[in-house]
Amino acid sequence: MTRKLATGQVSIANVAALADVSTATVSRVLSGQRDKDDDISRRVKDAAAKLNYSVNFAASSLRSDVTRTIGLMLPEMDDEQTPAHVLNSLSAAIRDAGRYLLLSITADPEQQKEDLRSLLTRGIDGLIVIPENNEDFIASLNAEHKNLPIVQLGGKSLTSHISWVGTDQSEAMRMTVDHLAEQGAHAIAYLSRELESYTAADLFTTFYTQANALDLTPDPNWVQFGPCTMERGYQAAISLFRDRRNVPDAVVCASDSIALGVLIACKQLGLQVPEDVKIIGYGDSPACEQTQPALTSIRPVYEDIAHEAVHIISKWNESMTKMPTYRAFKPELVYRESTWSARTGSSDMTPPGSTNM
Structure with a gap:
């Protein structure tokens, strides 16, 4: 025994x-x-x-250069809560790898520099950043890329010297427009995020390219730029549907918050969703399943993105070249009632629940 x-x-x-x-x-x-x-x-x-x-990781770190810690720098949480999704997924991925997380959350440029210095003095084994277009911060990342594995999550690549992992935004837009066309939409509006944001310009180009390819060219007044808030979605929808003589029959929204605002406005205006207007959001927030009708949304594969970022850091010391890695993940389209259209054939007559495409 x-x-x-x-x-x-x-x-x-x-x-x-x-x-x-x-x-x-x-x-x-x-x-x-x-x-x-x-x-x-x-x-x-x-x-x-x-x-x-x-x-005993503390004792182990005294005997080697490995501290088992990964730094994570996030901007302040926005009302889309995308950073919250990222934080949850990264926390799990870092924990699964037997490592510990050191976190900085700030959008203040000076505080970012101070937090980066603090993380570096603690001997982190790698750094994951959510992009902030700060020239001093980018310069600091470039200065450290040979000494430390650094991975950027999403957004426009800040520098060619660090690795990038995120969502294939062009593919997300193609999936969105294709889905609406398959559901019978003929006139699509697009409520984009602010044009100066990292991916807005690329998404705008992809939207127009895909819409033109499917003969869904929108009225120029239907493509609008602004903050990703529910209030913005509400006001934009009131403006779009005020004149019933020329209105879209589908609205692509850059965030779920915008989509929720559009849904509220449509109900107030007496428009039926999805019969009169189809609505699709981005992010697949918990609220998407709680609305009536439930909102179709594009869902980034946060878990896969997080594990890939941690994997890049874990394997960095084994790499001879230390070359940056670029990995774009195809998102999922979560199909719900807000874009449903009854089509010919009994298999198409049942409204969706929550299925991934």
């Missing part, structure tokens, strides 16, 4: 013996340096759990 060791008596050698592997393998698995999810990793983790063994 195996005698259970007290927590203080357990060593890495005990774990290695129980898992029938070397102590070096135990160290790599529990530190996250070995990221394969195979039988060896499972045996090591099971043995560590049975013996109540945990790695």
